[in-house]
Amino acid sequence: MLEIRFHGRxxxxxxxxxxxxxxxAFNEGKRVQAFPFFGVERRGAPVTAFTxxxxxEIRIHSYIYEPDVLVxxxxxxxxxxxxxxxxxxxxxxxxxxxxxxxxxSFPDAENPVVSTVGCSAIALKYGLGSQSxxxxxxxxxxxxxxxxxxxxxxxIMDAIKERIPTKKEENAAAAKETYEFxx
Amino acid sequence: MKKVLTxxxxxxxxxxxxRVNVIAAYPITPQTTIVEMLSEIVAxxxxxASFVKVESEHSxxxxxxxxxxxxxxxxxxxxxQGLALMHELIHWAARxxxxxxxxxxxxxxxxxxxxWADATDSIAQRDTGWMQLYCENNQEVYDTILMSYKIxxxxxxxxxxxxxxxxxxxxxxxxxxxLYDQKTIDQFLPPYNPxxxxxxxxxxxxxxxTSPEHYYEFSYKIQNAQEKxxxxxxxxxxxxxxxxxxxxxxxxxxxxxxxxxxxxxYGTLAGTVKDAVDxxxxxxxxxxxxxxxxxxxxxxxEIQSVLKNVxxxxxxxxxxxxxxxxxxxxxxxxxxxxxxASLYGFIAxxxxxxxxxxxxxxxxxxxxxxxxxxxxxxxxxx
Amino acid sequence: xxxxxxxxxPIVIKGASDTPPMAASxxxxxxxxxxxxxxxxxxxxxxxxxxxxxCWKFCPEPAIFPTDPPKIDYEYCKGCGICIVExxxxxxxxxxxxx
Amino acid sequence: MxxxxxxxxxxxxxxxxxxxxxxxxxxxxxGCGASLAMRYVLKxxxxxxxxxxxxxxxxxIDGPFPYSAAGVPVHHCAFETAAATACGVTHALDQSxxxxxTSVAWAGDGGTFDIGLQALSGAAExxxxxxxxxxxxxxxxxxxxxxxxxxxxxxxxxTTPVKHYKKGLKKNIMEIMTAHGIPYCATANIGYPExxxxxxxxxxxxxxxxxxxxxxxxxxxxKHPPDVTIKISxxxxxxxxxPLFEVEDGIYKINKKIKxxxxxxxxxxxxxxxxxxTENVVQSIQKEVDQRWTRLQKMEQAFGEKTE
Numbered sequence: 001m002l003e004i005r006f007h008g009r010x011x012x013x014x015x016x017x018x019x020x021x022x023x024x025a026f027n028e029g030k031r032v033q034a035f036p037f038f039g040v041e042r043r044g045a046p047v048t049a050f051t052x053x054x055x056x057e058i059r060i061h062s063y064i065y066e067p068d069v070l071v072x073x074x075x076x077x078x079x080x081x082x083x084x085x086x087x088x089x090x091x092x093x094x095x096x097x098x099x100x101x102x103x104x105s106f107p108d109a110e111n112p113v114v115s116t117v118g119c120s121a122i123a124l125k126y127g128l129g130s131q132s133x134x135x136x137x138x139x140x141x142x143x144x145x146x147x148x149x150x151x152x153x154x155x156i157m158d159a160i161k162e163r164i165p166t167k168k169e170e171n172a173a174a175a176k177e178t179y180e181f182x183x
Numbered sequence: 184m185k186k187v188l189t190x191x192x193x194x195x196x197x198x199x200x201x202r203v204n205v206i207a208a209y210p211i212t213p214q215t216t217i218v219e220m221l222s223e224i225v226a227x228x229x230x231x232a233s234f235v236k237v238e239s240e241h242s243x244x245x246x247x248x249x250x251x252x253x254x255x256x257x258x259x260x261x262x263x264q265g266l267a268l269m270h271e272l273i274h275w276a277a278r279x280x281x282x283x284x285x286x287x288x289x290x291x292x293x294x295x296x297x298x299w300a301d302a303t304d305s306i307a308q309r310d311t312g313w314m315q316l317y318c319e320n321n322q323e324v325y326d327t328i329l330m331s332y333k334i335x336x337x338x339x340x341x342x343x344x345x346x347x348x349x350x351x352x353x354x355x356x357x358x359x360x361x362l363y364d365q366k367t368i369d370q371f372l373p374p375y376n377p378x379x380x381x382x383x384x385x386x387x388x389x390x391x392x393t394s395p396e397h398y399y400e401f402s403y404k405i406q407n408a409q410e411k412x413x414x415x416x417x418x419x420x421x422x423x424x425x426x427x428x429x430x431x432x433x434x435x436x437x438x439x440x441x442x443x444x445x446x447x448x449y450g451t452l453a454g455t456v457k458d459a460v461d462x463x464x465x466x467x468x469x470x471x472x473x474x475x476x477x478x479x480x481x482x483x484x485e486i487q488s489v490l491k492n493v494x495x496x497x498x499x500x501x502x503x504x505x506x507x508x509x510x511x512x513x514x515x516x517x518x519x520x521x522x523x524a525s526l527y528g529f530i531a532x533x534x535x536x537x538x539x540x541x542x543x544x545x546x547x548x549x550x551x552x553x554x555x556x557x558x559x560x561x562x563x564x565x
Numbered sequence: 566x567x568x569x570x571x572x573x574x575p576i577v578i579k580g581a582s583d584t585p586p587m588a589a590s591x592x593x594x595x596x597x598x599x600x601x602x603x604x605x606x607x608x609x610x611x612x613x614x615x616x617x618x619x620c621w622k623f624c625p626e627p628a629i630f631p632t633d634p635p636k637i638d639y640e641y642c643k644g645c646g647i648c649i650v651e652x653x654x655x656x657x658x659x660x661x662x663x664x
Numbered sequence: 665m666x667x668x669x670x671x672x673x674x675x676x677x678x679x680x681x682x683x684x685x686x687x688x689x690x691x692x693x694x695g696c697g698a699s700l701a702m703r704y705v706l707k708x709x710x711x712x713x714x715x716x717x718x719x720x721x722x723x724x725i726d727g728p729f730p731y732s733a734a735g736v737p738v739h740h741c742a743f744e745t746a747a748a749t750a751c752g753v754t755h756a757l758d759q760s761x762x763x764x765x766t767s768v769a770w771a772g773d774g775g776t777f778d779i780g781l782q783a784l785s786g787a788a789e790x791x792x793x794x795x796x797x798x799x800x801x802x803x804x805x806x807x808x809x810x811x812x813x814x815x816x817x818x819x820x821x822x823t824t825p826v827k828h829y830k831k832g833l834k835k836n837i838m839e840i841m842t843a844h845g846i847p848y849c850a851t852a853n854i855g856y857p858e859x860x861x862x863x864x865x866x867x868x869x870x871x872x873x874x875x876x877x878x879x880x881x882x883x884x885x886x887k888h889p890p891d892v893t894i895k896i897s898x899x900x901x902x903x904x905x906x907p908l909f910e911v912e913d914g915i916y917k918i919n920k921k922i923k924x925x926x927x928x929x930x931x932x933x934x935x936x937x938x939x940x941x942t943e944n945v946v947q948s949i950q951k952e953v954d955q956r957w958t959r960l961q962k963m964e965q966a967f968g969e970k971t972e
Contacts, residue, residue, distance in 0.1 A: 205755045233758060235751060235755055236790065237790075239782060241748070241783070242782075245742065245748035245749045245783065246751050247752060248741065248749060249741070249749035249752025249753040249756070250755050250756040251756070252752075252756075253752070253756035254756055255752075255756035257752075275741075381737040383713070383736065387737060388737070388739075389739050390741070391730075391732065392723060392724055392729065394728055394729075
C-alpha cells in the first residue's frame with residue numbers, strides 16, 4: 001500500500017487532488033481511499049489531504065502517519081507546518097515551485113527525493129485560477145504521476161476530466177505539461 | 184458498476200437504489216452532502232420521489248412518519264444534534280412500527296461544538312426499538328441501506344433502522360463502491376406495500392390513547408420483532424450475498440479461531456483493527472477481531488460463541504455512557520457472564536480523535552500486561 | 566336517513582396474538598353509549614316543534630336525527646342542553662334524569 | 665336506539681350537509697366546541713380525508729385504542745408535528761396518485777400557536793398542499809386548562825390563577841399565517857356552521873397550503889354551562905372578539921360585519937374564567953378588541969377586493 005499526503009492551503013484544491021489521484025489509480029484497477037484532514041476548511045489556512053493506493057482491499061480508517069509521498073501545493077508551507085513528519089526513508093516530495101530541487105533541504109527526512117515544478121505559471125497559462133490565486137491542484141498531478149510512477153498520465157488526465165466540472169481540457173493539459181516538464 | 188464515492192454519496196445512492204418514495208431531511212455537518220446529492224438525484228429525475236426540505240430534523244422524521252404511515256417508503260439522514268432533536272420521533276417511528284431507514288453520520292454531541300466521529304449520539308437512541316447498526320466502509324453503507332429496508336419491511340419485523348457511519352472516516356472518505364444493477368436490486372427489494380396504512384377506504388386511527396391494558400402487549404411485540412430480526416438479518420444477509428456477492432451477518436469475526444486476544448469493535452475502527460491484527464500476527468501475537476454490526480438487536484449468540492473460550496477480550500468503544508463505561512463493553516460483558524475471559528473496556532477516539540494502528544497495538548499490549556479493567560482510556564492526555 | 570347498524574359491544578382483545586403490531590383502531594366508538602353521562606334529559610315537544618333542525622345542527626355528538634319530527638338518540642345524548650338553549654321555539658324542555 | 669330509517673319531511677331544508685361522518689360515542693365533554701368543529705369540518709371535507717392529530721383534546725375525544733370516532737383515517741402524531749406529519753401524508757398521497765384525498769392537520773391552539781408553530785410555519789412557507797386547521801379553545805384544555813399563547817387577556821387558567829390572570833394579548837395567529845402569503849387563510853366559528861362549512865369547502869378546493877382558525881369554546885375550561893357553547897360562540901363574533909374573515913391570495917374579506925357590536929362585557933360576564941375582572945380591565949380588553957377590529961377593517965380597506 002502506498003500512502004500520499006497532500007499539503008496545500010484552503011482554496012488550492014488539495015482535497016480534490018487527493019480525490020483525482022485516487023480515481024486515476026482506481027481506473028487502473030487499484031483499490032483506493034481518499035480523504036481530507038477532517039476539519040473546518042477555511043480559505044488560506046493550511047489543508048491536508050490523503051490518498052491510499054493498494055492492490056488489496058484498504059481497510060484502515062486512520063490518518064496517514066508514515067507517507068510514501070508528499071505533495072506540496074504551496075511552497076510557503078515549507079517550514080510553516082511539520083511537512084516531512086513521518087515521511088518514509090527515500091520518500092518522494094513533489095513541490096510546486098519555480099526553484100530547483102537543490103534549493104530545498106529537509107533535515108528531518110531520510111534521503112528524500114525532491115522534485116520541483118512551477119505549477120502556478122502553468123496553471124495560469126491555461127487560465128486556471130487568478131494571478132493571486134492560481135489553481136494548481138490538477139497541474140501538480142502530472143508531476144506526481146511522473147515522479148512516482150504510480151499512475152499513467154493518461155489516467156490522471158481522464159480522472160481530471162471525470163472529476164473537474166469546468167475547463168476539463170485545460171486542466172488535463174496543465175497536468176500533461178508538468179508531466180512532460182519533469183524528467 | 185464500481186465508483187469511487189464518499190460514504191455520504193454511497194448513502195444517497197443506497198436510498199436511490201431502494202427507490203424511496205419520500206425523503207425528508209435537514210442539513211447538518213457532516214451529513215450535508217447526503218441531502219445535496221439526493222436533491223440532485225431527485226431534481227434530475229433519476230429518482231421519482233418527493234424530497235421535502237423541512238425546517239428541522241424534528242419535522243424531517245415527522246414527515247417521514249406521516250408519509251410512511253400512508254404507505255410510502257421513506258428515508259432521512261442526520262447527525263448528532265439533529266438525531267438528538269429527532270429523539271421523540273425516534274421512539275414514535277418504532278412504536279408505530281414504520282420501517283423507515285435513517286442514515287446517521289456518527290458525530291460527537293456539543294458543547295463544545297464538534298463535527299467529528301463519536302457514536303454517543305446513536306447510542307443515546309438505544310432503547311427506542313430501532314434496529315441500530317454500524318458500518319465499516321462505504322460499500323457496507325450502500326449495501327446496508329438496501330438490506331435495512333428489506334429486513335425492516337418484513338411482515339414479522341416492521342421496525343425502523345438507524346444506519347450509522349462514522350463522521351469523515353466514512354462520510355467524507357472516498358472509497359470504491361460497487362453499485363448494483365437496478366433490475367437485480369428491484370428483485371431483491373420489491374416495492375413497499377404495508378398491510379395496514381392510512382387509507383380512506385379503511386378508515387382507522389393510528390397511535391391512539393393506549394391504556395395499560397394494551398400498551399404492554401405492544402411493547403412485548405416490539406421485543407419479539409427485535410428477537411425475530413436476528414433471524415431475518417442473517418437470512419437477508421445470506422440472500423444479499425447470493426445476489427450481489429457480499430454476505431453480511433450480525434457480526435464479523437476476523438482471525439478469531441485460534442486467537443488468545445480478541446478485540447471487539449464497531450464502525451470504521453473495524454478496518455483499522457484488522458490491519459493491526461495482521462501486523463500483530465506477524466509478530467506472533469494471537470489476536471483476532473470481532474466486529475459488531477448490529478447493536479440492536481444485540482447478537483448475544485455470536486458474542487458468546489466467539490468469545491467464551493478466549494483468554495482476554497477487549498472492547499473498543501468510540502462512545503461512553505458517563506458514570507459507567509463504554510456501552511458496547513457493557514453489552515459484551517453481560518453476555519459473557521460466567522465466562523473465564525479477562526475483560527477490558529477501552530475508550531478511544533471520542534470526538535473524532537484518530538485511532539491509529541499503534542493505538543490498537545497498545546490495547547493488546549495492555550491486555551497482556553495489566554489486570555482486567557472496565558474503563559481504560561486510550562490516548563487521553565492527563 | 567339511512568343508518569348503519571351500530572356496534573353494541575366493545576372489541577375484545579385477548580392478548581398479543583390478536584393485537585395488531587401498532588395501535589391501529591379496529592372499530593368505532595359507537596359501543597360507548599354515552600347516555601350514562603346525562604343528568605338532564607332534553608325532550609322535544611312535538612306540537613311546538615317547527616322542524617327547523619337547529620337542534621340537529623348544533624348537537625355535538627351527534628345524537629339527534631333530522632327526522633320529522635327530529636328525534637333524540639338517547640343512547641348517546643350526553644345532556645349538554647345546547648339543543649334546549651338553541652331551540653328558537655322553546656320546543657325542547659329539560660327533564661331530570663333518574664327521577 | 666333503533667337503527668331504523670325514519671323519513672325526512674320533504675319541506676325541511678337542512679342548511680348543512682346531512683351526512684354524518686363523525687360517530688357518536690366519542691369522549692368529548694358535554695357541550696364541547698371541538699367536537700362540533702370536527703363534525704362540521706368532516707361534513708365539508710367528506711370521507712376522503714386523512715387527519716393528522718397531535719396531542720390535544722381530540723387525541724382523547726377520538727377514543728382510545730382500538731377505537732376511533734372520527735370516521736376517517738386519523739394519524740395521531742407528536743405534539744409539535746401536526747403540520748410536518750400531515751405534509752408527509754400529503755407527499756405519500758402524491759406519490760401514490762391519490763389526488764382526491766385531502767391531508768389535514770387538526771390541532772389545538774397549544775399545538776398551533778405554541779409548540780407546533782415552527783413546523784406550521786415551515787410547511788406553510790414550503791407551500792405544502794394540505795389544510796391546517798386549528799380548533800381554538802384558548803388554553804391547554806387536555807392537560808387541565810393551562811395558559812397558551814392563545815389565551816386571551818384577562819382569562820383565568822390554572823397557570824394564570826385569579827390574581828395573576830393572563831396579562832398579555834392573545835397571539836394573532838391569523839396575521840402570522842397571512843404573512844406567509846399562503847393562498848387561503850380564514851377564521852370560522854362553530855356558532856356559524858354554514859359559514860364554517862363553506863370555508864372548509866373553499867379550502868378543500870384550493871391548492872397549496874390552507875389555514876383555518878376555528879373558534880371552539882370549552883365549557884370545562886372556560887367555566888360556563890355546557891348549554892351556552894353556541895351562545896358564547898355567537899357572542900364572540902357579535903362583540904368582534906372573534907371576527908369572521910378570510911384572506912384569499914392576500915385579499916382580505918370580512919364575512920360578517922356587525923352593525924352595532926355588543927360590548928365585550930357581555931361576552932366576558934357569562935364565562936367563569938373572566939369572573940374576577942374589574943371594570944378597568946374589562947375596559948382595556950374592550951379597547952384591545954376595538955383596536956384589533958379597526959386594524960382588520962383597515963386591512964380590508966387596503967387589501968380588500970376593489971369595488972370600483
